[in-house]
Amino acid sequence: MRKLFCFYVVLHLLTLTVLQVFGLTTESMEGQTLPQAPPPPMAHLDRIPLGTLSEMTDASRSVGFPSVSWTTPVVTVAFNGGDPELYALIEATASEWTSNGGRLKFSFRLGDGSFRKWSDSDIARSADLRIGFFTDADRDGYWSTVGTYARRVNAGEATMNFGDLGTTLSQYYKGNNHTAWLASYAHTTILHEFGHAIGLNHEHFHPSCQTDLKLAEIVSYLTGPPNNWQREQAMYNMDAKTYFATVSAKPSFTPTIDQASVMLYSFSDDFYKSGRASPCRPSGPLHYATGLSIEDRHYYAANYGSDH
Numbered sequence: 001m002r003k004l005f006c007f008y009v010v011l012h013l014l015t016l017t018v019l020q021v022f023g024l025t026t027e028s029m030e031g032q033t034l035p036q037a038p039p040p041p042m043a044h045l046d047r048i049p050l051g052t053l054s055e056m057t058d059a060s061r062s063v064g065f066p067s068v069s070w071t072t073p074v075v076t077v078a079f080n081g082g083d084p085e086l087y088a089l090i091e092a093t094a095s096e097w098t099s100n101g102g103r104l105k106f107s108f109r110l111g112d113g114s115f116r117k118w119s120d121s122d123i124a125r126s127a128d129l130r131i132g133f134f135t136d137a138d139r140d141g142y143w144s145t146v147g148t149y150a151r152r153v154n155a156g157e158a159t160m161n162f163g164d165l166g167t168t169l170s171q172y173y174k175g176n177n178h179t180a181w182l183a184s185y186a187h188t189t190i191l192h193e194f195g196h197a198i199g200l201n202h203e204h205f206h207p208s209c210q211t212d213l214k215l216a217e218i219v220s221y222l223t224g225p226p227n228n229w230q231r232e233q234a235m236y237n238m239d240a241k242t243y244f245a246t247v248s249a250k251p252s253f254t255p256t257i258d259q260a261s262v263m264l265y266s267f268s269d270d271f272y273k274s275g276r277a278s279p280c281r282p283s284g285p286l287h288y289a290t291g292l293s294i295e296d297r298h299y300y301a302a303n304y305g306s307d308h
């Protein structure tokens with residue numbers, strides 16, 4: 001299996017975050033009014049709890065994985081909180097990654113068709129990926145561990161969290177408002193976090209983007225009020241050197257930044273040295289990806305044997 005680390009992971013999330021933080025609203029496209037960007041996620045986007053980050057990076061917990069990519073054909077998923085309609089929405093969205101062929105499958109359900117669950121009191125891991133909808137100060141927000149590093153997290157803890165998405169998506173249940181769902185930030189968020197779960201890192205780790213980001217200002221922004229991130233959390237998410245010192249994956253880069261990637265963050269133009277002309281700036285009218293880009297799919301294909 002090749003370890004192709006596409007930094008093509010979508011920049012769009014970051015874009016979303018920044019847009020929202022700076023009060024920008026969704027623009028109309030082709031005369032249609034698209035859903036407004038959701039509340040500011042930058043405050044919590046990818047802010048992995050420090051305890052989970054510590055477990056994830058504790059080498060003594062290594063279970064012998066050669067890379068962050070899953071080598072098992074089935075990755076099991078369990079939920080804590082939420083409801084079956086929400087689970088089905090997440091299941092369908094996550095499957096956008098695996099629906100292109102390849103050997104990786106997510107398994108959300110037990111043999112009787114019901115969704116797999118986990119609880120805080122579990123001693124044995126009920127699933128490879130454990131999704132929560134926690135909104136307490138430590139765990140709030142949208143985040144995921146990276147690839148097989150999920151195996152290092154304790155059984156009674158989440159490896160992925162969708163915070164308020166546990167209570168805010170009912171208008172999209174059972175296929176309702178499907179077009180709006182596909183354009184929504186929540187849909188992108190789920191794609192983004194499952195991107196991390198299969199081993200992708202942020203597209204803004206691309207060298208051309210790292211040199212254009214005002215890293216010190218971004219870290220200062222995230223560690224200050226009202227976000228109040230810890231510096232480790234900010235550096236893990238924003239600084240490629242820190243990330244690759246933390247996650248033992250070999251970075252490799254595509255020639256140019258993928259501005260359509262779901263792994264690309266959206267920042268305020270003020271956070272780019274080249275401002276609005278930044279190559280890190282997400283493309284598209286919403287300033288975040290609403291689906292997997294070509295390079296996102298290439299990453300999946302390179303790591304999981306997709307034909308596409």
Ligand SMILES: [Zn+2]
Pocket residue numbers: 013046192196202
């Ligand atoms: Zn992320």
